[in-house]
Amino acid sequence: MLRQLNIRDFVIVDRLELEFSAGFGALTGETGAGKSILVDALSLALGARADAGVVRAGSEKAEVSAEFEVAPAAALAHWLAANDFDPDCCILRRVVDAGGKSRAWLNGAAATLGQLRAAADFLCDIHGQHAHHSLLRADAQRALLDAHANALALAGETAERFAAWKKLRAARQAAERDVAATARERELLDWQVKEIDALGLDAEAWRATEAEQRRLAHAASLLAASDAALALLDDEDAGALTGLQRAGGRLAELTFCDAALDEAAQLFEGALIQLEEAGHALRRYRDRLDLDPARLGELDARIAAVTQLARKHRVAPAELPEALERLRARLAELTLAADPAALAAREAEAATAYHRVAKRLSKERQNAAAKLAERVTFAMQELAMPGGRFEVRIETLAESSSHGLESVEFLVAANAGQPPRPLAKVVSGGELSRIGLALQVIASQAHTAGTLIFDEVDVGIGGRVAEIVGRMLKQLGADRQVLCVTHLPQVAACADWQWSIRKETQGEQAVVSRVSVLDAAGRVEEIARMLGGMQITETTRRHARELLGS
Numbered sequence: 187m188l189r190q191l192n193i194r195d196f197v198i199v200d201r202l203e204l205e206f207s208a209g210f211g212a213l214t215g216e217t218g219a220g221k222s223i224l225v226d227a228l229s230l231a232l233g234a235r236a237d238a239g240v241v242r243a244g245s246e247k248a249e250v251s252a253e254f255e256v257a258p259a260a261a262l263a264h265w266l267a268a269n270d271f272d273p274d275c276c277i278l279r280r281v282v283d284a285g286g287k288s289r290a291w292l293n294g295a296a297a298t299l300g301q302l303r304a305a306a307d308f309l310c311d312i313h314g315q316h317a318h319h320s321l322l323r324a325d326a327q328r329a330l331l332d333a334h335a336n337a338l339a340l341a342g343e344t345a346e347r348f349a350a351w352k353k354l355r356a357a358r359q360a361a362e363r364d365v366a367a368t369a370r371e372r373e374l375l376d377w378q379v380k381e382i383d384a385l386g387l388d389a390e391a392w393r394a395t396e397a398e399q400r401r402l403a404h405a406a407s408l409l410a411a412s413d414a415a416l417a418l419l420d421d422e423d424a425g426a427l428t429g430l431q432r433a434g435g436r437l438a439e440l441t442f443c444d445a446a447l448d449e450a451a452q453l454f455e456g457a458l459i460q461l462e463e464a465g466h467a468l469r470r471y472r473d474r475l476d477l478d479p480a481r482l483g484e485l486d487a488r489i490a491a492v493t494q495l496a497r498k499h500r501v502a503p504a505e506l507p508e509a510l511e512r513l514r515a516r517l518a519e520l521t522l523a524a525d526p527a528a529l530a531a532r533e534a535e536a537a538t539a540y541h542r543v544a545k546r547l548s549k550e551r552q553n554a555a556a557k558l559a560e561r562v563t564f565a566m567q568e569l570a571m572p573g574g575r576f577e578v579r580i581e582t583l584a585e586s587s588s589h590g591l592e593s594v595e596f597l598v599a600a601n602a603g604q605p606p607r608p609l610a611k612v613v614s615g616g617e618l619s620r621i622g623l624a625l626q627v628i629a630s631q632a633h634t635a636g637t638l639i640f641d642e643v644d645v646g647i648g649g650r651v652a653e654i655v656g657r658m659l660k661q662l663g664a665d666r667q668v669l670c671v672t673h674l675p676q677v678a679a680c681a682d683w684q685w686s687i688r689k690e691t692q693g694e695q696a697v698v699s700r701v702s703v704l705d706a707a708g709r710v711e712e713i714a715r716m717l718g719g720m721q722i723t724e725t726t727r728r729h730a731r732e733l734l735g736s
Contacts, residue, residue, distance in 0.1 A: 187206070188253075190205050190206065192204070193224070195242040199224075210682045214678050231250045232310060241283070249280070250279070254276040256275055256276045266292075266293070277294070309635055321596065331558060334557075337554070344588070378499075415464075419461060427461055438455075548592055559577050565628065577606045580592045581595075637666065656677040675716035685701050688702070
């Protein structure tokens with residue numbers, strides 16, 4: 187569940203630090219006070235898209251962080267550990283600067299927006315105020331049914347299998363259509379692969395060749411430098427070793443006179459040892475160094491051949507092995523493409539794999555459709571639509587598609603005795619709101635997220651229906667944390683706790699949003715305001731107490 191939400195310089199919020207409780211919480215206040223802004227801020231922390239418009243006027247950046255409770259054995263804890271995040275907590279943080287650039291963190295470590303969204307799937311399910319209208323789209327209806335069937339992963343796999351099948355089908359068709367062009371490209375690639383392959387080149391061998399060529403090309407200079415250095419060291423009269431030996435010996439003899447000379451004498455002795463070692467190393471190096479013009483000629487010719495071929499393929503010489511692998515991969519593709527029968531066999535395998543998964547999805551949809559229809563029909567009776575009926579029509583498509591073997595359509599009969607018809611054609615705005623809310627509540631019960639948020643989804647309903655909606659949300663809050671942004675006093679009165687959001691003028695022009703945690707008396711006043719507007723009377727207060735059951 188959501189424990190804490192910290193917001194700074196977000197739209198009209200300057201700074202808020204909010205601590206949330208379990209159960210059903212209502213967020214109320216006048217229109218434009220910033221109730222939905224809190225939901226938008228949380229959505230930002232959960233990985234929603236951001237732009238510079240969310241930064242409060244005059245501020246350099248907007249910052250939002252949200253802390254969620256994580257059970258030790260929960261799926262989220264396993265996901266966090268698998269992605270190298272601390273599994274003992276879940277703190278999502280997002281910063282958006284005035285230029286629209288955003289950064290994200292998860293438990294103090296830098297994170298991608300994809301990782302925030304992946305974590306959000308375990309944490310929170312947000313239903314926006316325009317969700318009802320999305321239900322008129324076929325894709326939204328299909329997605330809701332799949333969610334209710336716990337088959338979203340299966341639907342994703344179906345889409346992946348269809349894409350693989352479609353790709354192989356296109357490859358087979360292209361092979362049948364472009365036989366001559368494929369043969370010409372194969373011939374060229376085969377020649378290029380053999381040409382590079384004949385060099386027997388790999389990255390390590392190329393580095394060794396370059397090193398040996400440099401050494402042989404500069405062998406004369408290296409020999410001369412080695413001889414000169416040895417001469418400076420070994421000359422009997424003026425060599426460095428001779429001089430050091432004399433000076434060091436003299437100092438060593440005089441240390442008995444003054445112990446302060448001991449440090450300098452030891453340094454001379456160390457230098458002498460180092461120079462002697464350097465002399466030995468130079469002699470060994472010189473003995474191994476040969477002038478070999480024939481070998482140098484071989485290496486120069488090989489380097490020229492490799493360089494010329496690399497230039498031909500527009501890569502660096504060291505990248506030729508990678509280029510060879512790319513050519514081989516393309517040649518393998520074309521070899522397969524030259525065999526339509528083999529491609530057809532792979533296409534058939536992909537089609538079988540797709541249909542196997544798609545049939546499983548169809549079965550899950552059929553099972554869930556009847557249950558969803560029954561539950562929504564029951565909810566319609568409670569939501570002042572007596573005799574109404576909800577159905578899910580599933581029809582087999584003439585051709586397979588990325589979303590399965592069938593179409594999904596929601597049908598509804600708003601009144602008794604009417605035949606069910608498509609949702610978009612028969613319901614009024616108020617009826618759509620009620621059916622949509624029922625669908626969202628039922629779908630949320632199947633969702634694993636610990637926090638459910640409803641942002642003004644009760645628009646278009648009122649009176650007794652609003653009380654029923656409030657009870658439905660309270661029932662949801664018995665098992666999970668439920669937050670609802672609402673204008674309806676009947677809904678707010680059912681909440682376990684309530685916040686009031688209001689606007690304040692700060693300074694001469696700045697407008698900021700403020701949140702107040704309401705106690706029992708405060709809830710009476712706020713519910714009374716929601717009932718009667720700004721003129722609160724004892725009658726509205728009495729009505730508010732009745733709604734609150736106090």
